Amino acid sequence: MGESSDSVKEKKDRTASQNGKPKIAYFSMEIGIDEHIPTYSGGLGILAGDTLKSCADLNVPIIGITLLSEHGYFYQKIDREGNQIELPINFNINDFLTLLPSKTSVTIEDRTVHIRIWNYLVKGVSGYIVPVFFLDANLEENSEYDREITKHLYGGDNKYRLAQEIVLGIGGVRAIQALGYKTIDKYHMNEGHAALGTLELFSKLKNIEKVREQCVFTTHTPVAAGHDQFNLSMAKSMLGEILPEPILREVTFENKLNMTRLALFFSHYVNGVAKKHGEVSQLMFPGYTIDSITNGVHTPTWVSEPFQRLFDKHMLGWRSDPYILRAAFSIDKTEVWDAHMEAKKNLIDFVNSRYNVGMDYDNFTIGFARRQTPYKRPDLIISDPDRLMQIAEKVGAIQIIYAGKAHPEDGLGKETIKRIFDTMKTMHGKVKIAYIHNYDISIGKMMTAGVDLWLNTPRRPREASGTSGMKAAHNGVPQFSTLDGWWLEGCIENITGWAIGPEKTEEEESDDDIDRNDLYSKLESWIIPKFYNDRDNWIRTMRSCIAINASFFNTNRMIQQYVLNAYFI
Ligand SMILES: *Cc1c(COP(=O)(O)O)cnc(C)c1O
Numbered sequence: 222m223g224e225s226s227d228s229v230k231e232k233k234d235r236t237a238s239q240n241g242k243p244k245i246a247y248f249s250m251e252i253g254i255d256e257h258i259p260t261y262s263g264g265l266g267i268l269a270g271d272t273l274k275s276c277a278d279l280n281v282p283i284i285g286i287t288l289l290s291e292h293g294y295f296y297q298k299i300d301r302e303g304n305q306i307e308l309p310i311n312f313n314i315n316d317f318l319t320l321l322p323s324k325t326s327v328t329i330e331d332r333t334v335h336i337r338i339w340n341y342l343v344k345g346v347s348g349y350i351v352p353v354f355f356l357d358a359n360l361e362e363n364s365e366y367d368r369e370i371t372k373h374l375y376g377g378d379n380k381y382r383l384a385q386e387i388v389l390g391i392g393g394v395r396a397i398q399a400l401g402y403k404t405i406d407k408y409h410m411n412e413g414h415a416a417l418g419t420l421e422l423f424s425k426l427k428n429i430e431k432v433r434e435q436c437v438f439t440t441h442t443p444v445a446a447g448h449d450q451f452n453l454s455m456a457k458s459m460l461g462e463i464l465p466e467p468i469l470r471e472v473t474f475e476n477k478l479n480m481t482r483l484a485l486f487f488s489h490y491v492n493g494v495a496k497k498h499g500e501v502s503q504l505m506f507p508g509y510t511i512d513s514i515t516n517g518v519h520t521p522t523w524v525s526e527p528f529q530r531l532f533d534k535h536m537l538g539w540r541s542d543p544y545i546l547r548a549a550f551s552i553d554k555t556e557v558w559d560a561h562m563e564a565k566k567n568l569i570d571f572v573n574s575r576y577n578v579g580m581d582y583d584n585f586t587i588g589f590a591r592r593q594t595p596y597k598r599p600d601l602i603i604s605d606p607d608r609l610m611q612i613a614e615k616v617g618a619i620q621i622i623y624a625g626k627a628h629p630e631d632g633l634g635k636e637t638i639k640r641i642f643d644t645m646k647t648m649h650g651k652v653k654i655a656y657i658h659n660y661d662i663s664i665g666k667m668m669t670a671g672v673d674l675w676l677n678t679p680r681r682p683r684e685a686s687g688t689s690g691m692k693a694a695h696n697g698v699p700q701f702s703t704l705d706g707w708w709l710e711g712c713i714e715n716i717t718g719w720a721i722g723p724e725k726t727e728e729e730e731s732d733d734d735i736d737r738n739d740l741y742s743k744l745e746s747w748i749i750p751k752f753y754n755d756r757d758n759w760i761r762t763m764r765s766c767i768a769i770n771a772s773f774f775n776t777n778r779m780i781q782q783y784v785l786n787a788y789f790i
Contacts, residue, residue: 243405248390251265252273267688271688272776275775275777279780285352293312302642305638325338325395329384336396338399358370386417410437422487437788438485494514495706497709518776525696527561528670530560543777549764591689592634614651621652625638707774717762721736722735
């Protein structure tokens, strides 16, 4: 990749000496590190995976800690009526992970729960290795109940969740010791699920300030109801003496043990995941200083093959240094379009062969894929089918490709999927709609690269950051979104995409009618005409997505901010 063999060798040597002494442990309930390892559900896990990949690319001395979740989240099937069917996943652990000899244990309700550790190695662009450890309680010496703790990601009741968080937080800190790491002095909690790890550190250091020096907390939830909390008597009986009364008083909120409060209490550095989200979190937790570091995505993971070839030809070194993508402005427009059409054909062929919808390569194609839940308003674009069909007839054909799972307990999310299926039928093919089952990393890659426009319609200020639009930008696909999360920073109207709804979002929640109207009128008067009638300018917009947004909204830039602001201060 344009590097002399000497500099590669030098990096390798540095790698070998650094790899023995990582300094940071990164904890996440889910890590989506590889499309074959289904131990993630969505945004949080993919961010964790992308973060660790960028650390490997940049030689950041870090290790990852997560749960094995051997049955994954779930495999999604959808029947003809639009009902979601949840099937368990059985993944062949041995094919992807290595079982290590080290073991550890935690105490839950006076029982000892034994934990074994699986390992996966993330290899960076210059060979630097970041290990990821998956904690597994499925051991014969554990009770039937305890053997289940690390099987289902976000499954089970509150008690099951607390047991998982004991294994992740307390078990995670102990696993690091059992593995023989002696140089770790920063513990980064990606969301509050791992907050109990602070109690293990406190039981050893016996000093609140010393624990704080070592802990970093990233919050991801902009609403109070989204924070993990547990009934006090259950928490006391499950945790026992590792939960000291004086600490408990500090971190109890509304009579519950609150994981966000626990993480806040013990961290010297706290951040939200976009500028706006930092501000919203600061208002929620006035007693703490909350910074923000805007999310990114791992560039080499999310650039599709046709664009990888294009970037290799014009912007050598982009994999290790995504800032180089600024130069996308100078790539010939025909080449950008050809790469896009290759990615688009790949998606359309997949959709047509699976769902027999007869989509056309040349028609304007909108993509919407994410967790299906009411605040994201997946059905906003189809909420006035007549208007949508009129626009298609008047300005040009429209195709919509959907994907996304609803959490098994999210009844309203499941109803939304059903509503999309119902509407699909009433359109009589005038606007072709397809719903791809089982949204995962590989579907995500295909969709964010293969559509012409990436749609996102969260109700403000509910979207902490959002990352799928960044993946789209890496493939020259503009985003059309409400001004929430990262889009407040990434949207330059008509240059990197378009905004839905009011310009600057003051503190009010979004209004569905205003947003719907704006969505349709911009599609009709600006976006679709530009796509069909002003292709040159459309491709200019595509290039700006790469040059302005992909060059910045990536995890390489993001992790450099964590290193400077969170880890080494
Ligand atoms: C990127 C991604 C997400 C998160 O997307 P958001 O825009 O943050 O909602 C969820 N699931 C999969 C499979 C993804 O690839």
